[in-house]
């Protein structure tokens with residue numbers, strides 16, 4: 001985890017954000033013995049937060065729905081009951097699971113009963129992959145803690161409260177939007193609420209391997225670089241690192257803080273790359289603990305206008321996507337949903353995806369590792385947020401640190417993005433500049449970027465965002481042919497990019513209702529979208545430093561901002577695939593372009 005000791009960072013979040021943030025997040029929780037608590041959870045919809053506040057609107061610490069009380073005698077008054085409640089599937093957003101929750105924003109209580117057999121001397125951690133947006137977590141009627149942020153994992157130590165036998169786990173999940181939150185109140189995606197990723201009860205020895213990073217050093221294929229972090233009581237220990245296939249079997253010694261740096265020579269490795277995503281078995285072990293992982297080794301860097309993967313120039317043939325399964329429509333629920341999305345990207349002959357606009361699940365990153373698909377990962381510092389609010393900055397910084405920490409061993413993850421379409425201003429520049437610095441302090445082995453904006457000077461499209469100086473790529477969104485100009489007139493414009501850096505287009509595109517056919521001047525038609533793509537690719541092809549793109553977007557997605565009853569009906573239709581999985585004309589245009597780029601960069 002980041003250089004600033006966690007507790008100090010956590011203190012700052014507590015003071016600034018008022019969010020009692022959870023313990024440092026365990027690296028690779030499923031690499032440890034664990035009980036999966038997914039499944040059907042009882043739920044209570046609580047728009048007035050009656051289970052949390054008293055009638056004077058004071059938080060009730062001693063009593064509330066978290067107690068999960070059951071009526072013992074006929075005279076007892078209890079005005080809720082999880083035992084009699086309906087259920088929701090976890091992981092899963094609530095909006096796609098119940099008609100009356102489709103547009104619901106507010107509090108829902110979720111309860112899971114489970115049996116456990118805690119062992120003496122073991123520690124037990126409750127790990128949540130993600131809960132949108134604010135979660136208050138209770139075990140057997142006692143509060144474990146709370147967390148803000150809908151797309152990053154968090155955990156609580158449950159050791160003292162876990163019982164042998166029946167346990168009651170209650171989560172108050174609240175997806176109410178707030179102006180000073182990350183993301184803020186205005187987004188072009190559906191505000192899916194609930195426990196959207198796995199819930200695990202992880203069993204750990206008294207001193208365990210809480211975190212590690214084993215990667216190649218920046219731009220250096222001859223050295224492994226990283227660290228191991230222990231947590232618990234005996235922090236000074238020997239840790240064995242083994243990568244059998246690479247002939248690595250060595251030991252490092254942790255310091256009084258439980259940390260040991262890893263720096264050792266790397267033999268000639270089969271480097272991870274699209275088309276050959278080699279993953280090595282890596283084992284870390286101590287006298288008490290052992291964790292296994294599958295890790296790919298590659299280097300990623302820039303040189304002038306080139307992006308170098310393992311020292312060779314590459315073109316990022318990409319596509320943007322949301323963490324949404326259009327066929328539901330709801331949050332991706334598990335590996336098969338995610339594989340479907342990446343398979344669609346594959347059919348485009350893509351070797352790269354932009355996971356927009358928030359950290360997607362760890363499973364998605366591990367799948368990209370396995371399938372050999374490069375990843376742009378991003379935190380939801382999206383559009384106009386509360387730049388002057390220190391608590392908002394603390395939330396952004398925490399989400400960024402947690403995203404990087406969780407996926408730092410994924411070869412697929414090559415770019416950390418600090419935000420999307422944030423308006424230039426001194427406050428914003430300072431805010432974003434600090435985030436860029438935080439990324440470099442935590443992980444200097446990858447590229448730092450953001451989806452910036454361009455503007456027009458006559459027929460020139462120019463990038464004049466001062467933040468670009470702090471980033472490794474010139475990456476921006478542009479909607480020529482849709483939000484301005486049209487698919488023909490757009491050819492009168494040209495990009496004027498002066499920076500000697502790789503140019504990666506993070507978004508371009510236009511809406512088309514699948515199956516609606518007309519001439520190419522008719523908005524919403526597949527022909528309009530297709531011509532737009534054809535001419536976008538011509539325009540962009542003129543940019544000398546063009547080294548990648550992620551058009552907006554792989555598949556149509558739900559948005560509360562898209563309200564044209566015929567052409568949108570609550571969907572953003574910029575997908576190249578419709579919500580029923582039908583490929584639109586432009587899909588084939590982009591694929592053909594990627595086929596030529598694959599050959600050119602072979």
Ligand code: GCU
Nearest residue numbers: 188420421477507552572574
């Ligand atoms: C923006 C934004 C996306 C949005 C897209 C659109 O650039 O980054 O989140 O969905 O444009 O307007 O369709």
